[in-house]
Amino acid sequence: MVLLVIHGSMRKGNTYALTKEIIDRLLSKPDIEIVEYSVAGLNLPFCLSCHNCFMKGEEFCPHYAILKDISLKMAECDGVIFSGVAYMWALNGAMKNFLDHYAYLFHRPALFGKIGMVISTSAGVGEKAVTKYMRSVLGQWGINGAIAVTANAKQKDLDPPKKLAAKLDSAAERYYHMLLKKKPIAPSIKNLAIHNAFRAISLSEFSGSELDTQYWSQKGFANSTYPTKLSVARNIIGSVIHGVVKHSAKALDKAYKNNQRQTGNT
16 A cells, blocks of 8 residues: 655654654555655745646646656555644645645545545644644545644643654554555535535536536536445535535526626627
């Protein structure tokens, strides 16, 4: 099983060390291969918000050459581990910039069935907000239920080393068993709602992106509430949200066209 690890820290500090602790535990398991990248070594410029990834395809990103290998590994791997540092209660800029380059995966989610883990540390507070954000991003890409591992410097001074070791042992064990089960994880209500909102918009005339429309149809996602098995209740929720957004998209498209006609006639 191949795991893709993205180190989000610009230096090999606490977050890097914590991630390495997890990696070492996973490498002790059978059939585990780790592929690591660090944002510090990518020299990745800021996302330009040029919209090429949305309108033309991700290969038209000005920085595609830097991200190509990572993108291929992300598509092929069995699991994804992202680490990020808490700076002023939020994800550090370098890791946020990396994630920004994959914003098109919100429109064209492609990572269903992969197992996720998110890791963060702070000098005292903010690490849980960071892992919550990264979990949410992965969820919209199709990776639901990512395991969160956090630590902070103040707590580290208070807790005995055995307590942290036990926490890391437990997280690595859970993650490994999730990989073995290969059971798709159901989305949260929030992720289910956003997924069906994008489904409705991408398949409407209001989409504005032929790539999005083609993607949802070609992948077979167009007529499904979600690509993995859902409970009856979640299927109903997803269908209702899709119907509401689909109706709203039609109304917005109609209003937009009427406005264009009126503008053209004046």
